[in-house]
Amino acid sequence: xxxxxxxxRREAVSELGDALRSLVEHATITEAQTDDLLHAATEIRAVxxxxxxxxxxxxxxxxxxxxxxGVRMYNPVTGSGSALAPPVHVEVVAGEAIGRCTLGLAFExxxxxxxGGVSAMLLDQILGHAVVASGNPGMTVRLDTSYRAPVxxxxxxxxxxxxxxxxxxxxxxxxTIATAAEPGTALVTATGMFVGLRAEQTHRLFGPVLxxxx
Numbered sequence: 001x002x003x004x005x006x007x008x009r010r011e012a013v014s015e016l017g018d019a020l021r022s023l024v025e026h027a028t029i030t031e032a033q034t035d036d037l038l039h040a041a042t043e044i045r046a047v048x049x050x051x052x053x054x055x056x057x058x059x060x061x062x063x064x065x066x067x068x069x070g071v072r073m074y075n076p077v078t079g080s081g082s083a084l085a086p087p088v089h090v091e092v093v094a095g096e097a098i099g100r101c102t103l104g105l106a107f108e109x110x111x112x113x114x115x116g117g118v119s120a121m122l123l124d125q126i127l128g129h130a131v132v133a134s135g136n137p138g139m140t141v142r143l144d145t146s147y148r149a150p151v152x153x154x155x156x157x158x159x160x161x162x163x164x165x166x167x168x169x170x171x172x173x174x175x176t177i178a179t180a181a182e183p184g185t186a187l188v189t190a191t192g193m194f195v196g197l198r199a200e201q202t203h204r205l206f207g208p209v210l211x212x213x214x
Contacts, residue, residue, distance in 0.1 A: 010064045013073050013081035020083035025104045059208040067209065070132075077125040088122060088159065090129050097129035099159035100180065103151070113150035119177055120145050122159055123190040127173045130161040131194045136171045138194035145190045156180035169196040 023044075030037070056062060064073045064081065073081035078088050086101035099122070109115030124143055131138060151157065161175030171194045176186040197205070 006064065010071075010073060010081075013062075013064045017073075017079070017081040017083060017085075017087075021085070021087075021104075024083050024106050028104070028106045028108075060212065061209055075125075077121060088125065090126065090159075092129065092133040095130070095133060095162060097126050097133060097159075097161045097175075099126045099129070099161075100156065101159070102156050103153050105153055108153060110150060113152055116145075116147060119147070119151050119188045120190070122157075122177060123161070123175050123188065124192065126159040126161040127175045127190065127192040128194070130163050130173045130175070131171050131192075134163040134166065134171065134173075136163070136166055136169075136194075136196060138169065138171055138196040140192055141195050142193040143190060144192070145188060147188050149185075149187045151177055151187050152179065158183050164191075169198075170194070171196070 027040075032040075061067060062073055062081075065071055073079050075087075076082050076084040077086070078090060079085045080087055086103055086107075088099040088101040090097055090099045092098070101122070103114050103118065107114050107118045109118070120143065123145060124140055127143075128140065156179065158178050158180045159175065160178075161173055163171055163173045165172040172191065173194065174191050175189070177188040178184070178186050202210070
């Protein structure tokens with residue numbers, strides 16, 4: 001029953017996430033009348049009050065998450081429950097992390113194109129997936145990004161990443177963003193360095209989450 005309850009909650013979190021992403025996109029593109037905007041703001045604040053009646057602290061995992069199992073429902077890149085995420089759908093094939101997503105106008109930087117910081121965020125995430133898939137998980141300590149061409153909005157994108165070198169706790173991975181229609185033409189490239197944490201570092205950084213007080 002507990003497993004069924006978690007599954008149902010994750011489905012509900014994802015459903016709310018879909019609605020929130022649609023809301024964010026519509027709030028970005030709307031040209032509704034000013035009075036309608038104010039009325040909508042009032043209605044949304046009423047929903048906020050309902051959702052805020054019971055919340056978790058910043059050092060407490062969501063009840064829908066499974067940290068060791070790799071389930072993070074509110075990850076701002078891949079989380080199906082996040083209003084901020086595109087979200088990116090990732091699979092690992094022969095050690096290569098492959099991600100797919102489409103960015104709406106909420107991610108706009110220059111008109112019609114994605115903000116450069118969003119591209120960096122996407123690459124950091126897909127590089128991290130490749131690093132974990134290699135069996136050498138770690139945290140980003142350096143991310144070098146090269147912008148070759150603007151990333152278009154409302155266009156299916158393809159992200160790729162793979163590990164290039166492992167030197168003790170240090171792992172180097174490279175990745176690209178391209179359109180799904182032209183996968184061989186990189187729009188943005190990145191090289192990231194990740195470092196595996198020592199046990200004491202893991203405890204210091206994540207102890208409250210991994211070992212909550214009873």
